[in-house]
Amino acid sequence: MASIILRDVCLDYPLYGAYDFSLKRRLLGRLAGASTPTPTIRAIDNISIEASAGARIGLAGPNGSGKSTLLRLIAGVYPASSGHVGITGNIVPLLGLNAGVNMDFVAAENISLLLRISGRKPTPAMIDEIWAFTELEERMQRLPLRMFSSGMLMRVLFATATAFPADILLLDEWLSVVDENFSAKAEQRLLKLVSQAAIVIIASHDHDLLRRTCTSIVHLDRGRIVNTVYPEIHSAYPFELREKRA
Numbered sequence: 398m399a400s401i402i403l404r405d406v407c408l409d410y411p412l413y414g415a416y417d418f419s420l421k422r423r424l425l426g427r428l429a430g431a432s433t434p435t436p437t438i439r440a441i442d443n444i445s446i447e448a449s450a451g452a453r454i455g456l457a458g459p460n461g462s463g464k465s466t467l468l469r470l471i472a473g474v475y476p477a478s479s480g481h482v483g484i485t486g487n488i489v490p491l492l493g494l495n496a497g498v499n500m501d502f503v504a505a506e507n508i509s510l511l512l513r514i515s516g517r518k519p520t521p522a523m524i525d526e527i528w529a530f531t532e533l534e535e536r537m538q539r540l541p542l543r544m545f546s547s548g549m550l551m552r553v554l555f556a557t558a559t560a561f562p563a564d565i566l567l568l569d570e571w572l573s574v575v576d577e578n579f580s581a582k583a584e585q586r587l588l589k590l591v592s593q594a595a596i597v598i599i600a601s602h603d604h605d606l607l608r609r610t611c612t613s614i615v616h617l618d619r620g621r622i623v624n625t626v627y628p629e630i631h632s633a634y635p636f637e638l639r640e641k642r643a
C-alpha cells in the first residue's frame with residue numbers, strides 16, 4: 398500500500414561558491430584553529446506530511462517557498478538533512494527537463510538509463526514502444542540528446558517517465574514546451590497515470606487547478622507549512638495541464 402510519511406523534515410542546501418572558499422583562506426583558517434562550516438540555505442523547514450492511497454496533494458506558495466525541493470526530497474533526489482522520511486510504493490517523478498539524463502548519450506541509451514534508475518530492466522521492445530510514443534524520426538534514437546530541441550527532449554523524457562504506472566506520482570512544471578499535437582496525446586497519457594496512481598502530489602501556482610484536483614492543498618512559505626486547506630469539490634479528472642507559472 399502506497400504511503401508517504403514526513404516527520405519534522407528539514408533540508409539544507411550547501412551554498413558552494415557563494416562565499417570565499419579559496420584554498421589559501423581555508424588553510425589559513427585551519428592553521429588559526431578556525432573551523433569553516435559550509436554555509437547552507439534551509440529550503441525545507443520542519444515539515445510533517447502524511448499521505449495514503451487516494452491522497453491528491455497540492456503544493457502552493459510563492460517562488461522559492463520550497464515546492465520543488467519538497468518534491469525532489471520525496472522523490473529521493475535530495476536526502477533530508479534531518480527528520481524522518483518514509484516512502485512506500487514506486488515513484489514516478491515528473492520534475493522537469495534533464496532530471497537524470499546525460500546529454501552526451503544518445504536518446505536510446507538515455508531511455509535505458511532512466512528505466513534502470515526507476516528499477517526496470519530495459520528491453521528493446523520497451524524502448525521501441527517508448528520511442529513510438531514520441532513520434533520522432535527513427536534515426537534520432539541514435540543522436541545525443543544535446544542535439545534535440547527542448548520540445549523533442551521533453552517528448553523523450555515524458556514518454557519514458559510515463560511508460561509505466563506509478564504508486565506515487567509527483568508533478569512539477571511540465572509540458573509547457575511540448576507542441577499542441579503532442580500535448581493532447583500527452584495529456585491523455587498523464588490523466589491515465591493520475592487516475593491509476595494511489596498518491597499524487599502537484600506543485601503549482603495555478604490555484605484553480607489545485608482546487609479542482611486536490612483533496613488537500615499545502616501552502617508553503619520559506620520552506621514552512623503556513624496552512625493546509627481541504628477543498629470541498631475536487632475531481633481527479635478535469636485537469637488542465639498547462640500550468641500558469643508566476
Ligand SMILES: Nc1ncnc2c1ncn2[C@@H]1O[C@H](COP(=O)(O)OP(=O)(O)OP(=O)(O)O)[C@@H](O)[C@H]1O
Nearest residue numbers: 410411438440458459460461462463464465466467
Ligand atoms: N540547487 C540549489 N542550491 C541552493 N539553493 C537552492 C537550490 N534549489 C533551490 N534552492 C533554494 O531553495 C529554496 C526553495 O526553492 P524551490 O525551488 O524549492 O522553490 P519553489 O517553491 O519550487 O519555487 P518556484 O515557485 O519559483 O519554482 C529557495 O530559497 C531557493 O533559492
